[in-house]
Amino acid sequence: MLIKLVQLAHCRSGDKGNTSNISVIAYHPEFYAPIKNQLSANEFKNFYSGVIKGNVTRYSLDELQMLNFVCEGALGGGVSRSLCLDNYGKSLSSRILSFKIEINDNLEKLLQ
Amino acid sequence: MTIRIGSGSAWWGDRISPAKDNADKGRLDYLCFETMAEATISAAQVRKRRDPDFPGYDTWLDDRMKAVLPGCIENKTKIISNQGWINPNGAAERIIYWLRKMGIHGVKVAAINGSLITEDVLSLTDTILETGERTHSLEDKIVSAEVYQGAEPVVQALSKGAQIVVTGRIADPSIFAAPMMFEYGWGAGDFMQLGLANGIGHLMECGAQVTGGYFADPGLKDVPRPWDLGFPIAEVHKNGTAVITKLEGTGGVVNAMTIKEQLLYEVHDPYNYITPDVIVDFSTTRIEEIAENRVMVSGISGKPRTPTLKVSIGCKEGFIGEDMFFYAGEGALKRARLAETILRERFKIVGLKAEELRIDYLGLNAIHGDMTPEIKHEPYEVAVRVAARTATREEAMKVGREVDGMAVSGVGMTGKRVPHQDRTREIIGVWSSLVDRDKISPSIKLYES
Numbered sequence: 001m002l003i004k005l006v007q008l009a010h011c012r013s014g015d016k017g018n019t020s021n022i023s024v025i026a027y028h029p030e031f032y033a034p035i036k037n038q039l040s041a042n043e044f045k046n047f048y049s050g051v052i053k054g055n056v057t058r059y060s061l062d063e064l065q066m067l068n069f070v071c072e073g074a075l076g077g078g079v080s081r082s083l084c085l086d087n088y089g090k091s092l093s094s095r096i097l098s099f100k101i102e103i104n105d106n107l108e109k110l111l112q
Numbered sequence: 113m114t115i116r117i118g119s120g121s122a123w124w125g126d127r128i129s130p131a132k133d134n135a136d137k138g139r140l141d142y143l144c145f146e147t148m149a150e151a152t153i154s155a156a157q158v159r160k161r162r163d164p165d166f167p168g169y170d171t172w173l174d175d176r177m178k179a180v181l182p183g184c185i186e187n188k189t190k191i192i193s194n195q196g197w198i199n200p201n202g203a204a205e206r207i208i209y210w211l212r213k214m215g216i217h218g219v220k221v222a223a224i225n226g227s228l229i230t231e232d233v234l235s236l237t238d239t240i241l242e243t244g245e246r247t248h249s250l251e252d253k254i255v256s257a258e259v260y261q262g263a264e265p266v267v268q269a270l271s272k273g274a275q276i277v278v279t280g281r282i283a284d285p286s287i288f289a290a291p292m293m294f295e296y297g298w299g300a301g302d303f304m305q306l307g308l309a310n311g312i313g314h315l316m317e318c319g320a321q322v323t324g325g326y327f328a329d330p331g332l333k334d335v336p337r338p339w340d341l342g343f344p345i346a347e348v349h350k351n352g353t354a355v356i357t358k359l360e361g362t363g364g365v366v367n368a369m370t371i372k373e374q375l376l377y378e379v380h381d382p383y384n385y386i387t388p389d390v391i392v393d394f395s396t397t398r399i400e401e402i403a404e405n406r407v408m409v410s411g412i413s414g415k416p417r418t419p420t421l422k423v424s425i426g427c428k429e430g431f432i433g434e435d436m437f438f439y440a441g442e443g444a445l446k447r448a449r450l451a452e453t454i455l456r457e458r459f460k461i462v463g464l465k466a467e468e469l470r471i472d473y474l475g476l477n478a479i480h481g482d483m484t485p486e487i488k489h490e491p492y493e494v495a496v497r498v499a500a501r502t503a504t505r506e507e508a509m510k511v512g513r514e515v516d517g518m519a520v521s522g523v524g525m526t527g528k529r530v531p532h533q534d535r536t537r538e539i540i541g542v543w544s545s546l547v548d549r550d551k552i553s554p555s556i557k558l559y560e561s
Binding site: 006010011012014015016017018019021023025047048049050051057059061063064066068070077078079080081083084085086090091092095098112 | 150151242326327329332333369372373374375376377378379380381382383394395396397398399429432434468469470472474478479480481482483485497499500501539540541542544
């Protein structure tokens with residue numbers, strides 16, 4: 001079944017210069033593998049098309065069931081130069097919660 | 113052996129009463145304050161030039177110290193704070209003033225200087241990390257430059273008997289790592305312990321972000337009494353484990369999820385999180401909920417520190433002009449779109465010279481910009497928000513002036529604010545570089561109340 005990430009993981013974004021890092025943290029260990037398999041750095045960048053202007057690097061922390069996406073050129077030039085109202089990009093992480101992930105039907109009972 | 117380290121603030125504008133609660137009731141050995149953002153030092157330098165009476169330290173210093181000093185002195189809690197900004201000595205002297213005013217004598221306060229390298233930055237640094245260009249290319253624009261110091265000078269100040277240590281720029285995790293290093297005798301060679309110390313410091317540096325702040329998502333991640341969040345307390349054991357918790361009776365939550373979110377906050381490579389003290393490796397972290405609002409964190413490891421320290425270089429980079437106005441009801445979006453057309457034509461007529469111009473519709477695309485999905489319904493309300501980045505303040509002011517024009521020369525049924533506030537602001541861009549740590553020599557000045 002195809003499920004929005006919002007039911008599988010939570011996230012937080014942080015800023016450093018013109019780079020935003022967005023963590024994706026599985027609510028349940030069973031969700032981690034399908035997320036990791038389907039949400040590549042490339043898929044992530046495409047989902048933020050028009051906002052992330054640079055490279056996306058993905059780091060995996062398998063023991064903790066979480067991913068970290070480091071998104072260069074995502075903050076309109078940096079916090080102080082950005083013309084975006086949310087110049088720190090604090091709300092950027094919420095976008096990825098709409099990304100759809102295929103999971104095994106037997107995981108349905110674990111959904112958040 | 114365990115030491116209890118509490119958070120007093122996570123940024124300049126943070127709430128003060130949770131700091132007082134931690135000071136009064138936290139049974140703390142240390143209370144730590146983080147009050148700076150990336151551009152704080154540069155902004156302080158700009159303000160100092162405009163307003164010579166600006167003392168150059170945290171503008172909330174008086175309020176914070178009045179709130180926590182009685183509890184900290186009563187409970188023998190030491191304070192470590194980066195409220196010194198561009199004037200650590202001034203901040204220390206001000207703290208002495210409050211101590212004496214409270215009738216508290218014999219308390220040693222240390223100021224740590226040596227972080228500001230504005231005069232020497234071009235000879236001490238080489239390359240801008242973000243662009244690869246030479247730092248010399250920034251020469252005409254530099255407002256301020258500062259080194260991120262580590263925990264060592266704070267540890268030295270504590271060794272000299274300081275009960276309160278106030279610093280300029282220091283890496284945020286180091287503020288919290290210093291007491292662990294001092295109490296447990298951990299030095300630069302003990303990189304596994306320093307990894308733990310800075311990792312725990314990283315979890316603590318953003319205060320309530322680990323106790324249920326910046327976290328709640330109704331129905332998914334609910335937070336009890338989110339209007340009354342307690343600031344975190346770390347109980348750090350000498351064996352390299354720590355329990356993150358908060359005061360009983362406060363709102364908020366500490367659980368594995370809040371710890372995980374904060375673990376990666378503003379982290380890039382979690383296997384190599386570089387601080388002045390150590391390279392932290394978060395990949396080995398173990399997180400265990402041991403009781404309600406008590407999470408045991410262990411296994412954070414470390415690798416030897418780098419030979420360099422990070423430098424932030426603040427530069428004047430022009431101005432931003434910004435304003436907004438509103439539509440509601442039948443046809444609101446159509447009127448907003450006509451207003452945008454009018455504004456764009458007006459900017460041509462008045463010859464606005466903008467490096468970037470942005471016109472957003474709040475509620476439609478102002479936050480997520482180009483990646484916003486297409487809207488399927490007409491919104492009932494629309495706010496039009498205009499922003500431009502320009503080289504001069506005069507150009508930036510054209511944004512507000514043209515929005516003023518929308519009042520009587522614009523579209524029907526335009527809602528507008530009274531243009532009373534300053535609608536321009538100066539941009540201080542921050543660039544990073546590295547400096548050899550051997551070339552930086554912090555100095556400590558001791559005061560006694």
